[in-house]
Amino acid sequence: MAELSPRPVDERPLSGPVAYLLLVRMWSKSASQYRVSLMLTSLAQLLTTSLDLIAIVVIYAQVQTIAGFTLPETLYLYGTTRLAFGLSDLVASGVENLATTIRLGNFDLVLIRPVSSLAQALADQFTPKRFGKLVAPLITLGWALDTLPVQWTVLKILVCIGTVVSGFVIYCALWVLTGCISFIAVDAQEVSNSFTYGSEFATEYPLQIFGRPLGLALTFVLPVAFVTWQPSLYVLGHADPFGLPGFLRFASPFAAAVLSAVAALAWRGCVRRYRSTGS
Amino acid sequence: MRVYLTAVRLSMRRYLAYRSSAVAGVFTNTVFGCIRAFVLIALWKQKPEINGWDLSDAVTYAFATQALIAPMGIFLASTDLGPRIRTGDVAVDLYRPVDFQAWWFSLDLGRALGAGVLRSLPPVLFGLLLFPVSLPLIPLRWIEFAVCCVIGYTVSFALRYAASLIAFWTMDERGVTSILVAASMFCSGMIIPLTIMPGLLGTVVTHTPWAAIVQMPISVLLGTQSGGFGYAVAFGCVWALGLLVLGRVLTEAARHKVVVQGG
Numbered sequence: 109m110a111e112l113s114p115r116p117v118d119e120r121p122l123s124g125p126v127a128y129l130l131l132v133r134m135w136s137k138s139a140s141q142y143r144v145s146l147m148l149t150s151l152a153q154l155l156t157t158s159l160d161l162i163a164i165v166v167i168y169a170q171v172q173t174i175a176g177f178t179l180p181e182t183l184y185l186y187g188t189t190r191l192a193f194g195l196s197d198l199v200a201s202g203v204e205n206l207a208t209t210i211r212l213g214n215f216d217l218v219l220i221r222p223v224s225s226l227a228q229a230l231a232d233q234f235t236p237k238r239f240g241k242l243v244a245p246l247i248t249l250g251w252a253l254d255t256l257p258v259q260w261t262v263l264k265i266l267v268c269i270g271t272v273v274s275g276f277v278i279y280c281a282l283w284v285l286t287g288c289i290s291f292i293a294v295d296a297q298e299v300s301n302s303f304t305y306g307s308e309f310a311t312e313y314p315l316q317i318f319g320r321p322l323g324l325a326l327t328f329v330l331p332v333a334f335v336t337w338q339p340s341l342y343v344l345g346h347a348d349p350f351g352l353p354g355f356l357r358f359a360s361p362f363a364a365a366v367l368s369a370v371a372a373l374a375w376r377g378c379v380r381r382y383r384s385t386g387s
Numbered sequence: 388m389r390v391y392l393t394a395v396r397l398s399m400r401r402y403l404a405y406r407s408s409a410v411a412g413v414f415t416n417t418v419f420g421c422i423r424a425f426v427l428i429a430l431w432k433q434k435p436e437i438n439g440w441d442l443s444d445a446v447t448y449a450f451a452t453q454a455l456i457a458p459m460g461i462f463l464a465s466t467d468l469g470p471r472i473r474t475g476d477v478a479v480d481l482y483r484p485v486d487f488q489a490w491w492f493s494l495d496l497g498r499a500l501g502a503g504v505l506r507s508l509p510p511v512l513f514g515l516l517l518f519p520v521s522l523p524l525i526p527l528r529w530i531e532f533a534v535c536c537v538i539g540y541t542v543s544f545a546l547r548y549a550a551s552l553i554a555f556w557t558m559d560e561r562g563v564t565s566i567l568v569a570a571s572m573f574c575s576g577m578i579i580p581l582t583i584m585p586g587l588l589g590t591v592v593t594h595t596p597w598a599a600i601v602q603m604p605i606s607v608l609l610g611t612q613s614g615g616f617g618y619a620v621a622f623g624c625v626w627a628l629g630l631l632v633l634g635r636v637l638t639e640a641a642r643h644k645v646v647v648q649g650g
Contacts, residue, residue: 148562152569159573161590168427168584171433295407302418310422317429 131231153240187249193273202232203287274360334363398497405497420453450514457502465551471552535604538623545630
């Protein structure tokens, strides 16, 4: 009797990035069901970022410079940091829902699926409205690049692009790290906002305004100075008011790599020691 | 009347139960207070007086606004009513033998009182310790401040209540309310004080209802409100009444036409 051979099934789990993209597509479809709401919430994202921009312009309506930075220079900081943050928000802000997922015990479901838990957490409740956050930074950065009296060299162009890319990676690592907070303290969701939205807010101004001790802490402890401040000092041709060595201006990719490694290790550790919430 | 007082009390007690989440909130409010204070300090260092405010007024403002975020519900898109309309749970609420608007006012007031108790003091104390925050020692100012806070809170509730009713017609209030939150952040003076906004922008923002929620109580406390306490009270009361009436009209309209979601 001929043996029925079952059709071979590919049972390898999906790779992280592929699973992530599939989940993003699924959530996008879900969000698009409420078309008017999606349009209005996208508009709200655009409005929020634009109003922050207006706040900077209002400040500069009172004075010529803040901490030695002119309006186009500060708008360059705003543009680069907000673009980097907007991109990271697009990709990774799904971790904001992690606390709820854990509290409701739904992280158990995440773990039994044959898909990377990080991919699932990052893609959770993805919504295309987040593209709305990119509009104001893109326009502002374009304007700042056009207005700034900078002699562009190949190296400066590379550093400028590198600023946004490294900033994006640093913010993604911060999103993952704040996700880890949810594993340790489910109620501490709002603390995460200090690190994500707080960094976003703080880095759009010259770091000098925070004074030396805090400025150094934001360079070496929570390394958000590498999002835009350090590389922008080079692009804009400013001396470092804290007198830090010049090579740090090119250290953003290194800071991004280190922070990503820390975030990856922390995530693994948290998932490993995760105990379900029970009933 | 007793049923509303009980609703306030129970709603406040429910809010007070989430203490660890309040600690996290206080931490973040304080961090943001510091960042905003540093930005304003940098500005005032360049220009020691802007429209009658000195450095210490500006820094006090930065921390006092952080204290008002939670009770005034600046980040709250609507009241808890919005999601209940979306899910259809509102059907139960419509059966209650109470005035619909007053019922939601009581529940939201309880939330605001709980938030005030748990979240308002720490950011200001932190500012007092480490920043040039200076609070007036004149008792009358504090009474005026309290009155303005009550009026400001009423404006905030009336606005959010009206906004959540939109869900009766659009099935999903989140679009409209997220735009209102963005406007509320800016127009209440949470990002930068309304007092430094120039020209037409300044005129517009100081006349929106959000001006009564945060900026006016604090300006009254600092003694810098143009037109004084009387103007702040009149301005706030006009908006509060107008928006409460709007809420009533919308409630009646919704009662007559709506089909409740769910099933």
